Amino acid sequence: MALYTHHLPAWKRREVEEIKADAGRYALIGLVDMYGIPATQLQQIRRNLRGSVKLKMTRNTLIEHAFSEIGGEIAVLAGRLSGHSALIFTNENPFKLFKKLEKTKTKMVARPGEKAPDDIVVEKGPTSFKPGPIVGELQQAGIPAAIEAGKVKIRETRTVVRKGDTIGPKQADVLAKLGIKPMDVGLILQAAFYEGSLYEPSVLAIDEDLIFSQITIASQQAFNLSVNAVIPTQETAAPIIARAVREARGLAIEASIYEKDVIDGIIGKAQRESAALQNMVRGS
Secondary structure, three states: OOOOOOOOOHHHHHHHHHHHHHHHHOOEEEEEEOOOOOHHHHHHHHHHHOOOEEEEOOOHHHHHHHHHHHOHHHHHHHHHOOOOEEEEEEOOOHHHHHHHHHOOOEEEOOOOOOEOOOOEEEOOEEOOOOOOOHHHHHHHOOOOEEEEOOEEEEOOOEEEEOOOOEOOHHHHHHHHHOOOOOEEEOOEEEEEEEOOEEEOHHHHOOOHHHHHHHHHHHHHHHHHHHHHOOOOOOOOHHHHHHHHHHHHHHHHHHOOOOOOOOHHHHHHHHHHHHHHHHHHHHHO
């Protein structure tokens, strides 16, 4: 069902039709949060993504209208729209896209009213500040400070803002003066629709090195289990046969079964036993 039925102005209709065309042209359609990205950084991001990713900024109402006209499961993306959303199109899978977008992020100073992405910690130690109003400003922001050897020193490590808490004006000002940039600014993937499924950022944020390590360990464990349990596969057949040959040879030598393939082993065993016996006799 369409969001509204009155006639769209020509420019809005063109926007809606372009979104619909791109949704059919690309394998993946997603939403990204563009909050706080400076214009110069956005231009650089566009240049870096050009050729593999299309970024489109338009009104949320037109995005909702296009999704409504497309219909089907893609409409679930409309529920992820925010005040700073933009559309993103690509033929890459969502995991590659997420990784690529993560590289667009840079550290920025915090602004009053923003939420702390993680605990913001100020470490103890000397600063470059000379004695002055900065001491009071630090203390007002909850950072214990004092003057030592003509410099302002932070007396103890302090968590200024907890993860998820709002950063106040005094805290933002002090953090900026200390050169602390806690905010990640860049294209933040809100959701992606790909091959009939909706992908959330929490699913896409994987540690590739960790996953590869886990797969390697699991593969080795499965291989060892297969060999020890004598489960022949294309990969384990040769080690299983080699192990069986070694065990059969060892059994034949211990039991003194005279076969041409173990004669040398039996002779070697006899020589070792003879040498051991001679040593015992000499010792007595």
